[in-house]
Amino acid sequence: MSGARERMVYSAAQLVRARGVTATGVRDVVAHADAPRGSFQHYFPGGKDQLVGEALLWSGDFAARWAAEYPATTRRPTPAGLFAHLARQWKNEFTRRGFERGCPVLAGSADLAGGDSPVTEQLRAALDHWEHAVTDELVRMDVPRRRARRLATLMISTLEGAIMTARIRRTVAPLTTVVTELAPLLDSRARDR
Amino acid sequence: MSGARERMVYSAAQLVRARGVTATGVRDVVAHADAPRGSFQHYFPGGKDQLVGEALLWSGDFAARWAAEYPATTRRPTPAGLFAHLARQWKNEFTRRGFERGCPVLAGSADLAGGDSPVTEQLRAALDHWEHAVTDELVRMDVPRRRARRLATLMISTLEGAIMTARIRRTVAPLTTVVTELAPLLDSRARDR
DNA sequence: GTCATATTATGACACGTGTCATGGAAGGAG
DNA sequence: CTCCTTCCATGACACGTGTCATAATATGAC
Numbered sequence: 001m002s003g004a005r006e007r008m009v010y011s012a013a014q015l016v017r018a019r020g021v022t023a024t025g026v027r028d029v030v031a032h033a034d035a036p037r038g039s040f041q042h043y044f045p046g047g048k049d050q051l052v053g054e055a056l057l058w059s060g061d062f063a064a065r066w067a068a069e070y071p072a073t074t075r076r077p078t079p080a081g082l083f084a085h086l087a088r089q090w091k092n093e094f095t096r097r098g099f100e101r102g103c104p105v106l107a108g109s110a111d112l113a114g115g116d117s118p119v120t121e122q123l124r125a126a127l128d129h130w131e132h133a134v135t136d137e138l139v140r141m142d143v144p145r146r147r148a149r150r151l152a153t154l155m156i157s158t159l160e161g162a163i164m165t166a167r168i169r170r171t172v173a174p175l176t177t178v179v180t181e182l183a184p185l186l187d188s189r190a191r192d193r
Numbered sequence: 194m195s196g197a198r199e200r201m202v203y204s205a206a207q208l209v210r211a212r213g214v215t216a217t218g219v220r221d222v223v224a225h226a227d228a229p230r231g232s233f234q235h236y237f238p239g240g241k242d243q244l245v246g247e248a249l250l251w252s253g254d255f256a257a258r259w260a261a262e263y264p265a266t267t268r269r270p271t272p273a274g275l276f277a278h279l280a281r282q283w284k285n286e287f288t289r290r291g292f293e294r295g296c297p298v299l300a301g302s303a304d305l306a307g308g309d310s311p312v313t314e315q316l317r318a319a320l321d322h323w324e325h326a327v328t329d330e331l332v333r334m335d336v337p338r339r340r341a342r343r344l345a346t347l348m349i350s351t352l353e354g355a356i357m358t359a360r361i362r363r364t365v366a367p368l369t370t371v372v373t374e375l376a377p378l379l380d381s382r383a384r385d386r
Numbered sequence: 387g388t389c390a391t392a393t394t395a396t397g398a399c400a401c402g403t404g405t406c407a408t409g410g411a412a413g414g415a416g
Numbered sequence: 417c418t419c420c421t422t423c424c425a426t427g428a429c430a431c432g433t434g435t436c437a438t439a440a441t442a443t444g445a446c
Contacts, residue, residue, distance in 0.1 A: 004423090020304040022215035025403065038424040041406080048404065100307045106357055110303035111213040113360040114293045120361075127361050153367050154351070154374045157358050161350030164299055167306040168313075168320050174346050181347045185378040197393090218433065231394040234436080241434065393442065402433070410425075416418085 005043045007033040012055035017104040021052055021111035021119075052108070053122040059104040060126025064133035071140065080183035082137055083155050087179045090163055091172045099167045105130070106160050131156055151186065158182060198236040200226040205248035210297040214245055214304035214312075245301070246315040252297040253319025257326035270334055272379035273372075275327070276348050280372045283356055284365045292360045298323070299353050324349055344379065351375060 011033035015024040026048050030037050044050045070085045071077050093101065108123045131152045138148035158178050165174040204226035208217040219241050223230050237243045263278045264270050286294065301316045324345045331341035351371050358367040 018307040020213055020215055022213055023304060026405090027403085036424050038426080042423060102303065102307060105361075106299070107303040109357045109361050110295065110300040111216060113357075114211040114295060124361050127358065150370050150374055153355075153358065153370045157354030157367060157371055158347070158351040159354065160357055161352065161354035162346075164302045164306075164353055165320065165346065165350050168298075168302050168317050174350060177343050177346045178350055181343055181378070185374070219435090220433085229394050231396080235393060388446085390445085391443080393440105395440070396438085397436105398438105399436080400434100403431080404429105406427105406429080408426085408428105410423105412423075413421090415420085 004033065004035040004039050008035050008040065008043065008051065009054045009058050011035075012051050013059050013104050014101060016052060016055055017059075017107050018101045020107050024052070026051065049118050053119045056104055056108050056119065056122050056126045057129075060129040063105075063126075063130040067130070067133040067137055070137055077137075077141055079138055079141060079143060079151060079155075079186040080179075082134070082141075083159070083182060083186055084179050086134075086155065086159055087162070087175045090159070090166070091175050094166060094172050094175075099170050102167050103160060103163050106164065127156075155182075155186070197226065197228040197232050201228050201233065201236065201244065202247045202251050204228075205244050206252050206297050207294060209245060209248055209300050210252075211294045213300050217245070219244065242311050246312045249297060249301050249312065249315050249319045250322075253322040256298075256319075256323040260323070260326040260330055263330055264333065270330075272331055272334060272336065272344060272348075273376035275330055275334075276352070276375060276379055277372050279327075279348065279352055280355070280368045283352070283359070284368050287359060287365050287368075292363050295360050296353060296356050299357065320349075348375075348379070 008029055012024065012029045015028055015032060026040055027037070029051065030040050040051070044054075046053075066089060067082070067086065070082050073085060074081055105123065105127055108119070108126075112119055113123065131149075134152040134155060135145070135148045138151055139145055143151065162174045162178045166172055201222055205217065205222045208221055208225060219233055220230070222244065223233050233244070237247075239246075259282060260275070260279065263275050266278060267274055298316065298319055301312070301319075305312055306316065324342075327345040327348060328338070328341045331344055332338050336344065352368075355367045355371045359365055
């Protein structure tokens with residue numbers, strides 16, 4: 001286990017979600033991780049692509065884990081509660097650490113979803129992992145799988161958009177707005193189909 | 194009226210929404226616009242910041258105009274119809290021109306919403322202009338202004354997130370999903386408050 | 387015509403980028 | 417000890433970046 005390697009991946013994720021992929025230089029990452037400069041070349045022979053690829057996968061894992069932790073936080077889990085749980089983390093992030101850092105997946109999407117960079121696949125994998133975790137949580141609440149997938153798409157899309165809006169406006173209001181607006185729709189059992 | 198200047202702003206918007214702000218170089222924009230290189234310095238003494246700032250404002254205007262054109266496309270306007278109208282343009286974009294280009298506002302958010310670039314204000318202005326136009330359309334359908342603002346936030350956030358998801362997955366499915374899922378909520382008059 | 391203004395041309399500067407080559411230290415296995 | 421692998425140090429290369437300085441040309445007013 002090499003601490004330097006992990007720290008680089010983590011730092012890459014942090015810098016990417018703050019300034020974007022292109023604006024994040026390898027030298028910045030190395031410095032941010034307090035890692036020796038020569039180690040980057042050693043641990044990431046694939047260069048920057050490999051680094052940001054792993055950073056995106058790490059972000060996907062993190063988001064998935066966060067979603068999976070929801071049931072332990074409440075006595076009666078509901079879809080709307082899960083969505084609020086996802087949004088809560090971002091409200092905390094923004095109120096405590098400011099609006100500097102956004103979502104790595106969104107940053108990756110903006111910077112390299114249009115081209116055919118080798119990282120696009122890992123970007124897709126990160127999003128899939130996350131959405132899959134959300135879907136599983138919904139299924140655990142007896143939402144039919146097919147509909148759970150649709151709700152997961154809706155939740156993640158809305159959340160990402162709200163993160164974008166919140167960062168531009170520098171207020172968490174959009175997050176609370178979408179949470180309360182979406183709640184009745186998410187919990188309406190009448191629309192299980 | 195100088196055609197070169199307008200073309201540069203337009204080209205900047207196109208390149209930004211495809212590769213992001215940082216990855217878009219002024220030389221690229223000049224070439225894409227078939228503009229003389231010396232003209233950039235002449236028309237944009239503020240440098241790249243001024244260029245992408247105007248590109249973002251242009252994008253906001255475009256989105257606002259598109260929203261305002263909705264009533265002319267239908268006989269009985271509804272909130273859900275407006276949302277479908279907004280999403281339809283992106284489905285057309287993606288199916289006809291591929292997933293290369295996303296939303297300039299989202300790209301601007303990812304790349305420079307975290308810092309204190311002088312462009313952040315124009316980014317905010319672009320989003321405000323767009324959301325204001327959507328709000329006005331909702332008000333025109335007799336949605337109370339306060340709730341119209343909340344619905345506009347929800348619609349734009351969800352749409353942007355769906356655009357992100359669609360581009361990563363390279364399919365328009367997320368767009369159709371959020372449109373059909375959000376429809377009943379948007380048109381439920383019971384929740385006018 | 388003259389003259390001022392608007393537009394374009396050209397070349398360079400200082401800097402940051404990702405990547406590579408090369409060599410040295412550290413540490414465990416035999 | 418030697419040997420080998422893992423890890424780190426250092427310097428450089430070729431290239432692209434935004435910006436600027438300077439001058440040439442067009443355009444139109446008078």
